Amino acid sequence: MDQRISLVTLVVTDLTETRRFYLDGLGWESFVDVPGDVLMFQVGPHLVLSLWDEAAALEEIGPVTRGGTPPALLAHNVGSPDDVDAVLRDARRAGAPTxxxxxxxxxxxxxxxxxxxxxxxxxxxxxxxxxGDLVVP
Structure with a gap:
């Protein structure tokens, strides 16, 4: 098996709200957008972030456990401290809850x-x- 990740999939409770946050709020462009099912973004040359509607995911993977802080973290690295502050301002404008x-x-x-x-x-x-040198384009 090659040492790589092809997709990161997150199961979301409200795909419409998720779409609003990522597309309208953060200004991302979708790679695949199937309302009521899945929203995908190309986030690297060979990497896709997939946001899967919980009802659709249940059919394939079974029950999803919720509650507490998920034991996972996504990271977006940038080239300077000012860029960090700018992205956090964008998240605030997009309606990030925390x-x-x-x-x-x-x-x-x-x-x-x-x-x-x-x-x-x-x-x-x-x-x-x-x-930082490895992950910042």
Missing amino acids: IGDAVQREWGGYSGYFTDPDGFLWEVAYAPGPV
């Missing part, structure tokens, strides 16, 4: 957090060094 202001981190970077309408946690980070 926003954590960015701060200087002990590991040398600068980051803050927001949640999407389903509570999925996004880190927005400036990470100087080899990881």
Whole structure:
């Protein structure tokens, strides 16, 4: 098996609200958009973020557990601390339910957090060094 991830799929409770947040609020462009079923974004050369309507997902994968903070984190890395603040402002304008202001981190970077309408946690980070060099276009 190749060392790679092709899709990250998040099961969402309200695909209409999710669509509004990502398309209208954050200004993303969809790759696949099937109302009532799935919304997909190309987020890298060979990587897709898939937001799957819970009712549609149940048919294929079975029950979805909710509650608490999901044990997963999505990250969006940018090229500077100012870019971190700008993305967090965009998330606020998009209606993100929770926003954590960015701060200087002990590991040398600068980051803050927001949640999407389903509570999925996004880190927005400036990470100087080899990881930042690898993941920032």
